[in-house]
Amino acid sequence: xxxxxxxxxxxxxxxxxxxxxxxxxxxxxxxxxxxxxxxxxxxxxxxxxxxxxxxxxxxxxxxxxxxxxxxxxxxxxxxxxxxxxxxxxxxxxxxxxxxxxxxxxxxxxxxxxxxxxxxxxxxxxxxxxxxxxxxxxxxxxxxxxxxxxxxxxxxxxxxxxxxxxxxxxxxxxxxxxxxxxxxxxxxxxxxxxxxxxxxxxxxxxxxxxxxxxxxxxxxxxxxxxxxxxxxxxxxxxxxxxxxxxxxxxxxxxxxxxxxxxxxxxxxxxxxxxxxxxxxxxxxxxxxxxxxxxxxxxxxxxxxxxxxxxxxxxxxxxxxxxxxxxxxxxxxxxxxxxxxxxxxxxxxxxxxxxxxxxxxxxxxxxxxxxxxxxxxxxxxxxxxxxxxxxxxxxxxxxxxxxxxxxxxxxxxxxxxxxxxxxxxxxxxxxxxxxxxxxxxxxxxxxxxxxxxxxxxxxxxxxxxxxxxxxxxxxxxxxxxxxxxxxxxxxxxxxxxxxxxxxxxxxxxxxxxxxxxxxxxxxxxxxxxxxxxxxxxxxxxxxxxxxxxxxxxxxxxxxxxxxxxxxxxxxxxxxxxxxxxxxxxxxx
Amino acid sequence: xxxxxxxxxxxxxxxxxxxxxxxxxxxxxxxxxxxxxxxxxxxxxxxxxxxxxxxxxxxxxxxxxxxxxxxxxxxxxxxxxxxxxxxxxxxxxxxxxx
Numbered sequence: 232x233x234x235x236x237x238x239x240x241x242x243x244x245x246x247x248x249x250x251x252x253x254x255x256x257x258x259x260x261x262x263x264x265x266x267x268x269x270x271x272x273x274x275x276x277x278x279x280x281x282x283x284x285x286x287x288x289x290x291x292x293x294x295x296x297x298x299x300x301x302x303x304x305x306x307x308x309x310x311x312x313x314x315x316x317x318x319x320x321x322x323x324x325x326x327x328x329x330x331x332x333x334x335x336x337x338x339x340x341x342x343x344x345x346x347x348x349x350x351x352x353x354x355x356x357x358x359x360x361x362x363x364x365x366x367x368x369x370x371x372x373x374x375x376x377x378x379x380x381x382x383x384x385x386x387x388x389x390x391x392x393x394x395x396x397x398x399x400x401x402x403x404x405x406x407x408x409x410x411x412x413x414x415x416x417x418x419x420x421x422x423x424x425x426x427x428x429x430x431x432x433x434x435x436x437x438x439x440x441x442x443x444x445x446x447x448x449x450x451x452x453x454x455x456x457x458x459x460x461x462x463x464x465x466x467x468x469x470x471x472x473x474x475x476x477x478x479x480x481x482x483x484x485x486x487x488x489x490x491x492x493x494x495x496x497x498x499x500x501x502x503x504x505x506x507x508x509x510x511x512x513x514x515x516x517x518x519x520x521x522x523x524x525x526x527x528x529x530x531x532x533x534x535x536x537x538x539x540x541x542x543x544x545x546x547x548x549x550x551x552x553x554x555x556x557x558x559x560x561x562x563x564x565x566x567x568x569x570x571x572x573x574x575x576x577x578x579x580x581x582x583x584x585x586x587x588x589x590x591x592x593x594x595x596x597x598x599x600x601x602x603x604x605x606x607x608x609x610x611x612x613x614x615x616x617x618x619x620x621x622x623x624x625x626x627x628x629x630x631x632x633x634x635x636x637x638x639x640x641x642x643x644x645x646x647x648x649x650x651x652x653x654x655x656x657x658x659x660x661x662x663x664x665x666x667x668x669x670x671x672x673x674x675x676x677x678x679x680x681x682x683x684x685x686x687x688x689x690x691x692x693x694x695x696x697x698x699x700x701x702x703x704x705x706x707x708x709x710x711x712x713x714x715x716x717x718x719x720x721x722x723x724x725x726x727x728x729x730x731x732x733x734x735x736x737x738x739x740x741x742x743x744x745x746x747x748x749x750x751x752x753x754x755x756x757x758x759x760x761x762x763x764x765x766x767x768x769x770x771x772x773x774x775x776x777x778x779x780x781x782x783x784x785x786x787x788x789x790x791x792x793x794x795x796x797x798x799x800x801x802x803x804x805x806x807x808x809x810x811x812x813x814x815x816x817x
Numbered sequence: 818x819x820x821x822x823x824x825x826x827x828x829x830x831x832x833x834x835x836x837x838x839x840x841x842x843x844x845x846x847x848x849x850x851x852x853x854x855x856x857x858x859x860x861x862x863x864x865x866x867x868x869x870x871x872x873x874x875x876x877x878x879x880x881x882x883x884x885x886x887x888x889x890x891x892x893x894x895x896x897x898x899x900x901x902x903x904x905x906x907x908x909x910x911x912x913x914x915x
Binding site (some may be wrong): 601769 | 820821829832833835836837839840841842844845847848849857858859860861890891894897900901903905906908
């Protein structure tokens with residue numbers, strides 16, 4: 232076995248406090264807490280939305296892989312349409328010879344089998360073979376039925392269960408030319424039980440045993456017999472499945488329109504990431520295991536791709552502010568933040584966050600709302616705001632008290648900010664009209680520099696005085712998704728936010744930022760990689776006029792206060808990317 | 818038609834009310850009046866409601882609570898001066914889904 236030193240080149244180091252920028256996989260001993268810790272990459276499983284079928288439909292035949300799938304037939308109305316997925320888009324190709332729905336499919340995008348289903352008004356035993364270009368009819372199943380399970384390949388498939396309309400346990404094997412009846416399922420069921428595997432090692436899950444009796448039962452096929460194994464956590468019908476008999480996924484279904492996804496490890500089902508949209512009567516890819524899949528069609532119709540190992544973040548609740556309020560200022564990082572001012576007409580409360588709770592400390596000298604600030608918990612510059620009118624008041628926080636310093640040149644509220652308490656920027660905002668003025672603070676005075684490209688208020692800010700990012704805001708009206716980059720001299724417009732909004736909050740630097748919340752009231756969270764904004768997990772509590780720990784990062788920050796629309800004291804903590812885990816404490 | 822969401826009332830006590838793992842598993846929607854929406858027919862949603870001792874509400878009951886909070890916020894906004902109103906927009910109604 233390799234030793235730690237052999238992998239990392241050093242022995243485990245001792246530190247008095249956790250290293251500021253540990254490498255993923257690094258292990259260290261914290262002398263102060265007597266804890267052995269390591270840095271790991273926080274990954275998760277997730278469904279991401281893709282482009283929908285050209286013909287949205289339910290109860291369709293589907294197979295293939297998450298990057299090369301085939302969808303055929305379906306309803307309503309009953310159709311013969313066939314589409315191929317290339318990992319991004321669906322393209323229509325040659326139709327089934329017989330329009331039908333609610334059957335089963337096996338194989339790949341270039342060699343597939345579609346069998347059984349329903350051709351109104353009855354069920355059918357029709358089997359069709361896809362050669363990558365055309366469908367051709369081949370030998371029928373022995374028993375016509377719909378809503379059955381099907382898996383395997385175009386030359387070695389398995390058909391099981393279904394409805395004639397009586398629920399059946401019948402199993403048939405396809406050898407490339409003919410279907411042969413083999414041993415039945417232990418429990419007869421239909422209503423689209425899910426499938427996985429091959430015709431020598433398959434998995435069946437869910438369905439219904441009679442109409443209304445939804446099943447959680449799972450059975451494994453070993454090539455000869457079906458054996459009952461552990462149930463799904465949630466009974467479901469009109470569900471879909473993908474993978475193998477030892478590594479499968481079951482996703483979507485009824486009752487309702489379920490987003491539930493369960494992962495099979497050969498022994499047990501475990502719940503994993505939900506579909507973004509609950510849907511039933513959907514179809515899916517078959518290949519390969521439980522680490523990737525494609526879900527498509529259904530009620531409602533859509534396409535989603537499942538992947539494990541996705542680097543993903545999430546908001547969790549933190550300690551609530553002592554004073555619920557909106558339009559407040561926020562600085563610091565997720566474990567040591569500062570909240571100041573706020574309210575609809577202006578308060579002067581200041582609170583400190585220690586990673587779990589807020590404590591009230593000395594007040595601002597001038598109570599105000601719609602205030603902005605730059606810096607950290609022990610050194611913050613608060614500027615502008617609304618105290619009955621737009622104000623130019625600037626105050627400096629030294630960790631204990633606020634002191635008035637030189638006013639900002641242009642009185643304004645709802646401005647954006649970036650930088651520190653000694654070297655920062657103020658941009659945009661409003662007084663009688665929206666502003667595009669940008670001012671630079673050098674620790675003593677404000678100096679006017681080049682304006683924003685688009686005047687607006689309620690915008691978010693991140694970065695430094697020489698590399699800043701301005702995003703969102705309202706130009707009174709409309710709300711805007713505009714993003715501008717500051718290079719120390721000029722602003723340049725770059726790619727927009729996905730969701731236009733104002734009075735949002737932000738954290739991070741010019742090349743790695745996070746935008747969250749805003750008006751119209753939203754929990755939308757977007758991460759910026761220096762070029763594009765990408766949507767990620769929403770705040771649990773959608774809110775506008777909130778504040779953030781502005782010196783936080785796109786991997787770790789806070790959202791606090793705001794309007795939901797009543798004012799809220801709620802704090803949420805964002806964590807993404809590498810995390811520190813304590814292995815043990817002596 | 819079967820429901821997609823379930824609702825409960827639970828007071829947010831802060832840290833640990835919704836933890837990182839819970840948040841990664843399901844989508845929480847916090848609403849006015851300490852109303853929380855989580856997916857229906859979902860084990861993790863049910864476990865979380867039990868953890869926070871949530872008082873389960875029907876959609877209509879939850880809507881009534883949310884409406885009262887929104888109306889109060891709208892009334893407060895209506896009482897602001899025109900200048901104060903210009904800083905923020907009027908709170909919008911919230912319609913809960915089944």
